Amino acid sequence: MKPIVAIVGRPNVGKSTLFNRLLGHRRAIVDDLPGVTRDRNYATITRFDKPFILIDTGGFEPVTEDRLLQQMREQSSLAMEEADVIIFMMDARSGLTPADIEVATMLRRVKKPIFYVVNKVDGEKLENESAEFYSLGIERLHTISAEHNRGVIDLMEDLLDVFPEADAGIPDDEITRIAVVGRPNVGKSSLVNRLLGFERMVANPTAGTTRDSVDTLFTCNKKNYLLIDTAGIRRKGKTTEKLEKYSVVDSLRSIERADVVLVVLDAEEGVTEQDERIAGYVHEAGRGCVFVVNKWDTLEKDNSTLGVYVDKVRTGFKYLAYAPIVFVSAKTGQRISKIMTTVDEVMGQYIHRVTTSDLNRVFSEATDAHHAPLAHGRRVKFYFATQVATRPPSFVIFTNQPDSIHFSYERYLVNRFREAFGFDGVPIRLIFRGREKNGAARHPLAKRERH
Known part of the structure; x- marks a missing residue:
């Protein structure tokens, strides 16, 4: 296992700035408002001689009556328990505060560097x-400016010296990345906590509690997953706060990082225009998609409720007709286990590769059964198809008129591939290309032209 380093301290002392500095790019949201980071934010740092896992935490207030600050304190405490090394950060401009002294007193009981x-x-x-910070009774103090990279290199040299040698970790291709997205306050963080089996995320009735996308590596049924909780994505017109705009961009980046995206819907509110917009981002990114209808326990149901709701989802997301739907309650745990089963099924399709012979057999049968419409008065000829990628399954189809394939015919081919190869839970990409102009030999499995 890679060593784990947690950055803790009061709100607004620069923890996220140092996190971004060590990561090498902007990942945690940074702003001059206190309390911007509320959850534990993880990143694997590979820029130095020894790789390690870095945790950014919300501000640590030893004594507070505010429920959100209490939850942030709990998250910081969990990070300190989890970490091998702790960076306790204070603020030179504010000077030594009573809260700093109290946190330092707590840390004296921790048997870690x-x-x-x-x-x-x-x-x-x-x-x-x-120099006043030496009154805490410490032997060594690192003075830095995370924003201007002053003293950070010296800090890192000392930090790396206390690390044990790290192992290689889990290969990337053995990890399924799952992003959890949706509108604010549909229960994303509660769902993450339920999937993990503990309070990983700050879950609060206030919309917008999660601002950073937060990664958690976990194992389920001997399989490795990276769970990415994201900030709620509001309509553009409602993202008036600068911080919220950062959060939306971060959520969209998280979709790009994922293999499978859980689009969380609120059973009480039904399908909204913003849900459709969010799912559109997932579709355009070419990621596997699972619709998770949360708060299912709150509806009064009869024999037709499930069918009616499925029809609503299918009508609202016509372009994602392939995506499976799971009805759950993060609050009660109802059918939560079904989510991971469905994710595994979708991931299996997402990485599936079809043999060239099977692909061209199905392709020939499809084009023989239903010819492409004429384009510019000319017949469209197809030569052969080949799979060029997974994540998502992507196919190149060679033809004499690659720019003239009607979208309805492309949809027809996609549906035939879905039916033949079991791609009923993932997007499929088709790329049409012309033949080589140098007269390259025809693929051995290409159809012969019929006169």
């Missing part, structure tokens, strides 16, 4: 004033 870091030290004056 702890690095005491004073951030925002941008000049000699603040460097000298930082």
Whole structure:
């Protein structure tokens, strides 16, 4: 296992800025408002001699009556328990605070390497004033400016010295990446907590509690998964706050990183225009999709309720007619296990590769049974097909008129491939190409032209 490093400290001391600095690019949302990061945010750092897992945490307030701050404190405590090394960050501009002293007192009971870091030290004056932090009774203090990369290299050199040698970890191709997306307050974080079996995410009735996309690596039935919880995606007109716009962009990036996306719908509210827009992002990204209808326990049901709701989903998401639907309750745990079973089925199709002989047999049967419409008064000829990629299954079809294939005929071929090869839960991409102009030999499995 790679060593785990947790960054903890009061709100707004620069934890996320250091997280992004060590990662090498912007991942955690950074803003001058306190409490921007609310969950534990994980990243694997591979830029240094020894790879490690870095955890960014929400602000740690030792004493607070605010429920959200209490949950953030709980998340920070869990991160400290999980970590092998702890970076305790303080703020030179604010000076030593009673909250810093209380956190430092707690850390004295932790039997792990702890690095005491004073951030925002941008000049000699603040460097000298930082001496007051030695009153905590510590032997070594690192003064840095995470924003300007001052002192960060020295901190990293000392940090790497305490790491044990890391193993290779889990290969990327053995991990299924699952993104959880949806409108604000449809129960995404509660669903993540239920899937993991513990309070991984801050779940709060206030819409927009999750702002960063948060990664959690876990194992289920001896299979490895990376679960990505994302911020709620609002309509563009409603994303007025700068922070919320960052969150939406981060959620869209998380879709791009995923193999399978769980699109969470609210059973009480039904399918909305924004749900359709979010699912459209998933479809355009070419990711496997599972519709998760949450809060199913809140509806009064009769024998027709399920069928009626399935029809609503299919009508609202016509372009995702292939995506399976799971009805669950994150609150009660109803049918939660069905989600992972469905994810495995979709992932199996997502990475499936068809033999060239089987592909061209089905392709020939399809084009013989239903000829493509004439294009510009000319007959469309097809030569052969080959699968060029998985994630999602992608096929190149060679033809004499690659730019003239009508979308309805393309849809017909996609449906034939779905039916023949079991691709009933994932998108399929078809790419039409012309033959080589140099007269290259025809593929041995190509159909002979009929006169």
